[in-house]
Amino acid sequence: MAHRLDESLLWKYVEDENILGAEVMIIAGANVDSKIKEDDSTPLILAAKRTNLKMMKMLIRRGASLDALDANKKTTIHWACEKQHFDGVKLLLSHGSPSDLRDCCGYTPMMYAVAENQYDIVRYMLLKGVCMKYGLDGYEDTELTTASQTGDINMVRLLLKSLDSSIDRSFDLNTALSANIISDCKGDEVVKILLEYGADPNCIIAGLKQPIYLAITKEKSDVCDQLIKNRANLNISDEGGYTPLMTAVIYENKVVINQLISAGANILMVNTKTKESVINLAKRMRNQEIVDILNHAMSSRSS
Numbered sequence: 001m002a003h004r005l006d007e008s009l010l011w012k013y014v015e016d017e018n019i020l021g022a023e024v025m026i027i028a029g030a031n032v033d034s035k036i037k038e039d040d041s042t043p044l045i046l047a048a049k050r051t052n053l054k055m056m057k058m059l060i061r062r063g064a065s066l067d068a069l070d071a072n073k074k075t076t077i078h079w080a081c082e083k084q085h086f087d088g089v090k091l092l093l094s095h096g097s098p099s100d101l102r103d104c105c106g107y108t109p110m111m112y113a114v115a116e117n118q119y120d121i122v123r124y125m126l127l128k129g130v131c132m133k134y135g136l137d138g139y140e141d142t143e144l145t146t147a148s149q150t151g152d153i154n155m156v157r158l159l160l161k162s163l164d165s166s167i168d169r170s171f172d173l174n175t176a177l178s179a180n181i182i183s184d185c186k187g188d189e190v191v192k193i194l195l196e197y198g199a200d201p202n203c204i205i206a207g208l209k210q211p212i213y214l215a216i217t218k219e220k221s222d223v224c225d226q227l228i229k230n231r232a233n234l235n236i237s238d239e240g241g242y243t244p245l246m247t248a249v250i251y252e253n254k255v256v257i258n259q260l261i262s263a264g265a266n267i268l269m270v271n272t273k274t275k276e277s278v279i280n281l282a283k284r285m286r287n288q289e290i291v292d293i294l295n296h297a298m299s300s301r302s303s
Contacts, residue, residue: 006025006028006029006030007025007030007031007034009021009025009030010022010025010026010030010031010032010034010043011034011036011043011046013025014043014046014047014055014059015046017050017052017055019054019055019058022043022055022058022059023058023062026059026062032044032059032062032063032064033064033065033068035068035070039070039071039072040069040070040071041070042064042065042068042070042076043055043059043064044056044059044060044064044065044066044068044076045068045070045074045075045076045079047059048076048077048079048080048083048085048088048092049079049083051080051083051085051088053085053087053088053091056076056088056091056092057091060091060095066092066095066096066097066098067097067098067101072103072104072105073101073102073103073104074103074104075097075098075101075109076092076097077089077092077093077097077098077099077109078101078103078107078108078109078112080092080109081109081110081112081113081116081118081121082112082116084113084116084118084121086118086120086121086124089109089113089121089124089125090124093124093125093128093130099125099130100130100131100133102133106141107141108133108143109125109130110122110125110130110132110143111133111141111142111143111146113125114143114146114147114150114152114155114159115146115150117150117152117155119152119154119155119158122143122155122158122159123158126158126162131164132144132159132162132163132164134167134169134171134172142172142175142176143159144156144159144160144169144172144173144176145172145175145176145179147159147176148176148177148179148180148183148190148194149179149180149183149185150183150185151180151183151185151186151187151190153189153190153193156176156190156193156194157193160193160194160197163197169198170198170199170200173194173197173198173199173200174199174200174203174205175205176190176194176199177191177194177195177199177200177201177203177211178203178205178208178211178214180194181211181214181215181218181220181223182208182214182218187222188220188222188223188225188226191223191226191227192226195226195227195230201227201230201231201232201233202232202233202236209238210232210233210236210238211223211227211232212224212227212228212232212233212234212236212244213238213244213247215227215256216244216247216248216251216253216256217247217251219251219253219256221253221255221256221259224256224259224260225259228259228260228263232244234260234263234264234265234266235265235266235269237269237271237272240271240273241271241272241273241274242271243265243266243269243271243278244260244265245257245260245261245265245266245267245269245278246269246271246278246281248260249278249281249282249285249287249290249294250281250285252285252287252290254289254290254293257290257293257294258293261293261294261297267279267294267297267298267301268298278294279291279294279295279298282294
């Protein structure tokens with residue numbers, strides 16, 4: 001009963017940010033790694049959630065575990081990164097905190113820092129030898145894919161420069177490419193640098209189409225341009241039999257239609273399922289302007 005009372009008081013003091021009171025409870029016999037029933041947090045995890053550096057230092061000095069997990073399999077450093085607590089991250093790493101564990105959502109501490117756009121924390125972790133994840137363990141999200149989804153070009157550039165050249169990162173790069181295209185990020189900077197580092201413009205990630213289709217459906221003409229410049233296949237057919245040009249016609253995107261035609265897309269290809277031609281598709285869409293664009297392109301190529 002005394003220990004439970006001590007631990008209850010310990011938790012109260014940590015919650016109240018009363019460092020002296022918490023330390024007295026530990027000295028009196030309270031378990032420094034006792035867990036609260038609600039979420040299995042330890043006092044150190046709670047201190048990290050509250051970004052209380054002095055409390056964290058005291059608890060570590062009193063023997064708090066750095067690898068304890070809460071109900072969501074988050075460690076203290078997961079929380080420090082999520083709370084954007086740079087000093088807390090530095091403290092934990094200096095005491096040997098595990099830094100590459102995934103929580104129940106598959107996120108590492110560094111991935112939380114990336115998601116919160118914490119460039120300095122990520123840079124520090126990389127300098128301290130924290131390794132990035134890559135897609136060989138069943139999870140599709142990595143630090144790079146997370147950064148690509150946020151569209152933070154500086155973060156993406158930092159992570160790309162830190163890649164281990166001895167490891168095949170093609171899955172990671174390709175997933176990051178598709179992730180950026182289907183996100184709501186504007187611009188083509190992230191796509192451009194991923195392609196420069198070896199992302200495949202014709203890759204197929206599980207559940208998604210080739211990047212050119214993704215760019216067309218997201219109406220990202222600048223991304224389409226980057227993919228075309230990097231030799232995206234313009235004469236492929238998706239599972240519905242549609243080519244990229246047909247898809248652009250369906251989305252009535254005249255800019256992309258002109259891009260594809262200028263890059264040499266085959267105007268005479270037909271849908272591999274329905275055998276419908278591009279021009280007939282445009283007529284069915286009742287978009288005379290697109291019909292005129294296609295007719296002009298066909299007459300120009302035949303002359």
